[in-house]
Amino acid sequence: xxxxxxxxxxxxxxxxxxxxxxxxxxxxxxxxxxxxxxxxxxxxxxxxxxxxxxxxxxxxxxxxx
Numbered sequence: 001x002x003x004x005x006x007x008x009x010x011x012x013x014x015x016x017x018x019x020x021x022x023x024x025x026x027x028x029x030x031x032x033x034x035x036x037x038x039x040x041x042x043x044x045x046x047x048x049x050x051x052x053x054x055x056x057x058x059x060x061x062x063x064x065x
Contacts (some may be wrong), residue, residue, distance in 0.1 A: 013060065020056055024048040 028045030033036055 009063075016056060016060075022050055023052065056063075 024045050027048045028041040031044035032041030035041070
């Protein structure tokens with residue numbers, strides 16, 4: 001199996017996406033556990049994604065240059 005020269009970068013990029021998903025899901029699950037409300041959990045998940053998503057996007061865009 002021949003790896004591409006930028007395979008490490010691709011793995012790191014995918015790892016950052018997984019971490020973003022984990023943080024958002026953990027926040028949403030914690031909110032559901034504490035409030036017993038799925039709507040609040042969804043709101044927390046989307047709120048975290050709305051804040052952290054653009055930050056990660058800007059970082060990835062900066063890394064591409």
